[in-house]
Each structure stands twice: as structure tokens, then as C-alpha cells.
Amino acid sequence: MKTSCQVAKAGVTRRGFLGLAAASAVIAGSGIAGCSPAKPSETGADAEQAQTVPEIAESEIKETKEADVVVVGLGVAGVAAMRSAAEAGAHVIAVEKTSIANCRSNMFAAFNCDTARKLGIPDTDPTEIGNELMTQMAHRADYRVINTWLKHCGEAFEWYTGAYKDLLLLGPEDAFPENPDQIYLYAQSVGGSTYRPGIDHEHLFEACCCVGGGDETHRPILEANIEKALETGNAETVFDSPAVKLETKDGKVSAVVCKNLQDGTYTRYTASKGVILASGDYSYNDEMLQKYAPWVYAHKDNYLFSHEGMDCKGNHASTGDGQKLGISVGGHLDIAPHAIMAHIFQFGVENFIELNERGERFCNEDLSMTNIAKVILNQPGSKVFQIIDAKANDYYPIDEMLPMMRSYGDGETYSAEADTLEELAAKLGFDNDAASTFVASIERYNELCEKGHDDDFGKAAEKMHPIIEPPFKAVTYDTLKHTSVEDVSCMRLLVTMGGLVTDTNARVLDDDLNPIQGLYAVGNVQGGRFVDDYPFSLSGASHAAALTYGYLAGEHIVNGETAE
Known part of the structure; x- marks a missing residue:
């Protein structure tokens, strides 16, 4: 997603842009773990998923390689686990389903650290x-799991970004660098x-x-962390x-069997200290x-599935491998419904x-881009329309945001323009009762604006802001419009978030909420x-x-209680 740099090139100051990003919708680029969850035999769901893990005959395993720790998956969580365990002195083998390490977004929550303060981010409790996150999740997540990463996210971010040499930090008043290859950090919103x-x-x-610069993901930093891990010699x-089977010995996860996609053979990787599952989500597992996530499945046509990770055979990588592996040795998933990022x-x-x-x-239109997406799915048809009049620039910097809007989709900003509301409705395809309702809804909205209280949605x-001065314009959003993964005006499904129930050390728990020895889950497997x-x-x-x-898991799997 090309947001901040495009606006900077259009002549908007960084502080000005960041203020816009905060004022508008923020622009992107479990069971109750404290109680004993339903067992797989009671729900059937986990047990059925476990059955998909294949049996591998010993004769099919070409070789065995020994390690202290095996990390399954090389996204941001797996790379961090590999480096952390290697720096703690363990011999780590990291196995990845695709041909490269994977990353997408450039955004990290990080606070209460020197780096965040230099970027202008205030310290936060x-x-x-x-508490706010738990409220929004109906208190179905685990306070302890959440508070642990919130407490340590600043420290982890400094450690992670510290792997990249010559990283530029931009304070609130600093300009974006002119060199497109310069990698830099900036705060999403300040002031x-x-x-x-x-x-x-x-x-x-x-x-x-x-993270800005480069391809506007954080890949340069991800790769720097891989190099840091390799430089340890561990x-x-x-x-x-891809990992296809976990093996146990004396009640502990002791090895991972992986399929070598290039020749179809199998390799066993023993793990004397344990296995860290970091293989991602299950977007492409119907x-x-x-x-x-039945509501996602029911609306599949409305989502653009934006994870492009593929294996060397052309198959989608996000198929819930780690979740199924964890279930196969006694773990269990968050009780549905699972969260998704859309x-x-x-x-x-x-x-x-x-x-x-x-x-x-x-609806009350004052919603973030993730919440408006959910509301839109409940509407008839696939389209929704924003209506704007000639005075919009008085309260929203449209001219400054137009370059960003034109970078999405087909390059157009407005889908229709007219001098009357009736004409605008006709141009948008409204007719008969719908056209009358269109005009009446705007007139009702204008009355509420005049009253100074939104009686309908608060x-x-x-x-x-009333819609009174022509020309009137419309922006159309169609959830069946799937232009590209770059186009965030599509309804993009990024990842599913449901994973294996763990403790605050990321150790996978069994049905009695006791740790399964030698098994950790991080990233979207957790x-x-x-x-x-x-x-x-x-x-x-x-x-x-x-x-x-x-x-945290990379250090804990090596040092155990001393890492806490």
C-alpha cells in the first residue's frame, strides 16, 4: 500500500498527512482461556482437523537432521523466534513452506521505548x-496473553529494527527522505x-x-533479522x-517431519528443546x-483474499498447517467464532x-476501516455510496487526499456528479422507490445536521455536515470489485486470527490448560x-x-523459567 510517500510527493507535510490519517479512518497498510474449553470430542471440529495430518512411513523419510529448536514458518513471528533462540545459544533450524521468508505490512504497535519516543509516540499504560482491546473482543481473548505482548512490544520492536543498519528515525517535524531506497521509521500519527x-x-x-522506503513493507528489516540469526552460527x-507431522517422545514434542517439495521426499528434524509453530493463518482452508469463521465463508465473494504467499508448486500457503499440527498432539483452537483482519x-x-x-x-459513519467493512456486509447488494457536496473542502482536505484516492482501483475518485440529488441518484443507478429513498435520506440527514444531534445513529x-451545495458527488464502494491486493478500497481479507490456546510464554496448552512439553505457537498460529x-x-x-x-518464545524455549 502506497500511502504516506504518495501524499508526501503530492506536497502535504508529514505532520499534516499524519493528522489526516488520524482524523479519517486510520489507513492501513479462543475460548475463554481462563476456563476449561470444550474438548475436541465434544465439538468435533478440532478432531476433524487433526485427521488431515498424514501418517508418514519411516521408509519415506530420506534423512534426519538434529537441532535444539525447530521453527516452522518464516514470517515476522518465525524470524523473530529463530533469531531469539539462536542468540540464546540454541542450534535452530527454521523450515518454511514457500521459497522465501514472508512479510507484508509495514506497521507495528510499539510504545514505551526510546525508539517510539524519538518518533513522537507518547508513553502509554x-x-x-x-482493557480497550478486551472490551472490543467481548472479553473472549486472554487478558494475560494480551498484556504480555503489550508490556514487551516496545522492547521487541527496538531489538527487531536494531538489526537493520543505517535505519533513519523521523520525528514529527522531519521530512520524508528523498532517496526512495532509504529505510526509515515514522509514527503513524502524532501531535x-x-x-x-x-x-x-x-x-x-x-x-x-x-517502516517506510524500499517496497514499503518491512522486508529489508525482516531480512536483516534473518542475517542476524545466521551470523550467530547457530x-x-x-x-x-512444509511441516506435515509432529512427533512426540515421552510426552514431549520431539521432532517435525517436513515434505521436500522439490523432490517429494521427507526429512525429520529432531528438536531436543522443542518446536515453535509460526506457519501463519488458514485463509485458504475452506x-x-x-x-x-462462518460469516467469512458465507461472504467469500465479497472479499479479496490478499495473502499472495504461494509454495513452489503454485498452491496457496495459508492453509492452517500449524493449527492442525498443534491439534494432532493435543492442542486446541480458540472456540469459534475466530477473529479475522479485513x-x-x-x-x-x-x-x-x-x-x-x-x-x-x-450506520454511524464514524467507523474505522475494519468496522465499516463488517457493517457493509449486512447491506443489500454489494455497493455503498458516500455523498459529498461542494462545501466538503471546508471540513475535509479533499484536494490533498485526491492523489491517494486515485492510486487505488481504476484511478477514478468520483463515480458520479450532478447538480441535483435526483440527477445524482439516477446516474448511480437508483430508480423508483430507491431513488426517492436516496433523496429522502439525504434530506433527513440535513435536518439532523441543522438540529445538531444525530437522532438516528448518534x-x-x-x-x-449537510449535503446542500451543488455539484453533488458520489464515491462508490463495491465489495465485488476485486482489482488488486494493492487496492485497499476493496474489501480485503488479510488474515484469519484464530490459533492454538497458549500461556503467556506461548506454550501450547492441552485440554486441561497444561503446557504440552516442547510445543510453542506464535504469530497467527497462536x-x-x-x-x-x-x-x-x-x-x-x-x-x-x-x-x-x-x-519471547525463542528465548523461553532455550532458557525456560530464567527467560521469564
């Missing part, structure tokens, strides 16, 4: 964030509170560090090698989607009225972090949790 009680519908925290990586970016969303295909207003008065819903109050939360638990 992690328990305040934790004031992002939550005003009684005005803002959602509580957003200023605690997101972003780590090695193996690609094109059976798991149907069981654990976004749709809308242009200045809280400032404008939003109508569905029947011409009806349907949007703050300062965000209510449960308890985001359950029922993925809250948008803390941008970069998913990356932060993955990084932090990889960092």
Missing part, C-alpha cells in the same frame, strides 16, 4: 490499551490525542510505528519444506473457514453520509490474542503480537 470522549465513536491509540533455514478504506468516512443500494443510511455533531473480532484501536497490533511472542 499498556493495561489501558489491553494530539486520537480519542475525544463524546465525540469520537471509537477509541484509537497513538502507538503505531511504520541457525539455518530450509525453504520449500473447511476451517466454514467451521471457525479492511476497506473509505474516503474521509466519518465526515460524509453513507447510503446503501436502497438509498438508506445504515454521530457527533461536529462530524455532521490463540488468545484476537478472538471474536480484530479490534482496530491499536494499529499494527497483529504484527506487534507476532513479533513480540516470537522474540
Whole structure:
């Protein structure tokens, strides 16, 4: 996603842009673990998933390699776990299903550390964030699991970004670097509170560090961490090698069997200290989607599945491998429904009225891009429309945001323009009762703006702006429009978040909530972090949790209690 740099090139100052990003929807780039969960035999779901793990005959295993720790998966969580364990002195073998290490976003929640302070991010009480996240997740996640990564995310982020030499830190008043290859850190938003009680519908925290430059993911930093691990002399990586079976000995996970995709043979990797599962989500496993995220499965056509990770045979990589492996040795998943991360970016969303295909207003528009996405799915048809009048520039910097909007989709910003509301409705395809409702909804909205109170949905008065001065314009969002993974105005499904229930050391727990010896889960294989819903109050939360638990698990699997 090319956001901050594009706006900078369009002439907007960094502080100005960051203020816009905070004022509009923030732009992106479990059972109850304290209680005994239902056993697989009671739900059937976990047991069925476990049956998909194949039996491998000893004669099919070509060779055995010895290690202290085996890490399954090389995304941000797996890379962090590999480096952390290697720096703690363990011999680590990291196996990856695809041909390269994987990363996408450039955003990490990080605070209460020197790096964050230099970027302008204020210190924050992690328990305040934790309580807000739990509230948004109906308290179905695990407080302890959440508070652990919130407490350590700043320290983990400094350790992780410290692997990259010549990293530039940008304070609030610093300009973006002109050199496109310069890798730098900046804060997503600075310069004031992002939550005003009684005005803002959602509580957003200023605690997101972003990586800029290069391809605008954090890949340069990810690769620097791989190099750091390899430089210890304790780590090695193996690609094109999905894990297909966990082995146990004397009640402890002792080895991983991997398939070598290049020649179809198998290799056993023994793990004297244990295995860390970090193989990602299950977006492309239809059976798991149907069981654990049924509303996603029911609306599959409305989502652009944006994870492009593929193995060397052309198969999607995100198929829940780690979740199934954990189940096969006695672990269990968060009880459904699982959280997903799904976004749709809308242009200045809280400032404008939003109508569905029947011409009806349907929500308080002051929603983050993850929450408006869920509301849109409940509307008839696939399209929603934002209506804007000629005075919009008085309360929203449209001209400054246009370059960003034009970078998405087909390069167009407005789908229709007219001098009357009736004409605008016709151009958008409304007819008969829907056209009348379209006009009546806007007139009702104008009355509420004049009244100074949104009787229908409770949007703050300062965000209510009448649609009265022509020309009138519309922005159309169609959840069946799947242009590309770069286009965040599509309904993009990034990852599923359901994973194996763990303790605060990322150790996978059995049905009695006791650790399974030698088995850890981090990243999107780990449960308890985001359950029922993925809250948008803390941008970069998913990356932060993955990084932090990889960092902590890598040390804990080597040093045990001394690492706590």
C-alpha cells in the first residue's frame, strides 16, 4: 500500500498527512482461556482437523537432521523466534513452506521505548490499551496473553529494527527522505490525542510505528533479522519444506517431519528443546473457514483474499498447517467464532453520509476501516455510496487526499456528479422507490445536521455536515470489485486470527490448560490474542503480537523459567 510517500510527493507535510490519517479512518497498510474449553470430542471440529495430518512411513523419510529448536514458518513471528533462540545459544533450524521468508505490512504497535519516543509516540499504560482491546473482543481473548505482548512490544520492536543498519528515525517535524531506497521509521500519527470522549465513536491509540522506503513493507528489516540469526552460527533455514507431522517422545514434542517439495521426499528434524509453530493463518482452508469463521465463508465473494504467499508448486500457503499440527498432539483452537483482519478504506468516512443500494443510511459513519467493512456486509447488494457536496473542502482536505484516492482501483475518485440529488441518484443507478429513498435520506440527514444531534445513529455533531451545495458527488464502494491486493478500497481479507490456546510464554496448552512439553505457537498460529473480532484501536497490533511472542518464545524455549 502506497500511502504516506504518495501524499508526501503530492506536497502535504508529514505532520499534516499524519493528522489526516488520524482524523479519517486510520489507513492501513479462543475460548475463554481462563476456563476449561470444550474438548475436541465434544465439538468435533478440532478432531476433524487433526485427521488431515498424514501418517508418514519411516521408509519415506530420506534423512534426519538434529537441532535444539525447530521453527516452522518464516514470517515476522518465525524470524523473530529463530533469531531469539539462536542468540540464546540454541542450534535452530527454521523450515518454511514457500521459497522465501514472508512479510507484508509495514506497521507495528510499539510504545514505551526510546525508539517510539524519538518518533513522537507518547508513553502509554499498556493495561489501558489491553482493557480497550478486551472490551472490543467481548472479553473472549486472554487478558494475560494480551498484556504480555503489550508490556514487551516496545522492547521487541527496538531489538527487531536494531538489526537493520543505517535505519533513519523521523520525528514529527522531519521530512520524508528523498532517496526512495532509504529505510526509515515514522509514527503513524502524532501531535494530539486520537480519542475525544463524546465525540469520537471509537477509541484509537497513538502507538503505531511504520517502516517506510524500499517496497514499503518491512522486508529489508525482516531480512536483516534473518542475517542476524545466521551470523550467530547457530541457525539455518530450509525453504520449500512444509511441516506435515509432529512427533512426540515421552510426552514431549520431539521432532517435525517436513515434505521436500522439490523432490517429494521427507526429512525429520529432531528438536531436543522443542518446536515453535509460526506457519501463519488458514485463509485458504475452506473447511476451517466454514467451521471457525462462518460469516467469512458465507461472504467469500465479497472479499479479496490478499495473502499472495504461494509454495513452489503454485498452491496457496495459508492453509492452517500449524493449527492442525498443534491439534494432532493435543492442542486446541480458540472456540469459534475466530477473529479475522479485513479492511476497506473509505474516503474521509466519518465526515460524509453513507447510503446503501436502497438509498438508506445504515450506520454511524464514524467507523474505522475494519468496522465499516463488517457493517457493509449486512447491506443489500454489494455497493455503498458516500455523498459529498461542494462545501466538503471546508471540513475535509479533499484536494490533498485526491492523489491517494486515485492510486487505488481504476484511478477514478468520483463515480458520479450532478447538480441535483435526483440527477445524482439516477446516474448511480437508483430508480423508483430507491431513488426517492436516496433523496429522502439525504434530506433527513440535513435536518439532523441543522438540529445538531444525530437522532438516528448518534454521530457527533461536529462530524455532521449537510449535503446542500451543488455539484453533488458520489464515491462508490463495491465489495465485488476485486482489482488488486494493492487496492485497499476493496474489501480485503488479510488474515484469519484464530490459533492454538497458549500461556503467556506461548506454550501450547492441552485440554486441561497444561503446557504440552516442547510445543510453542506464535504469530497467527497462536490463540488468545484476537478472538471474536480484530479490534482496530491499536494499529499494527497483529504484527506487534507476532513479533513480540516470537522474540519471547525463542528465548523461553532455550532458557525456560530464567527467560521469564
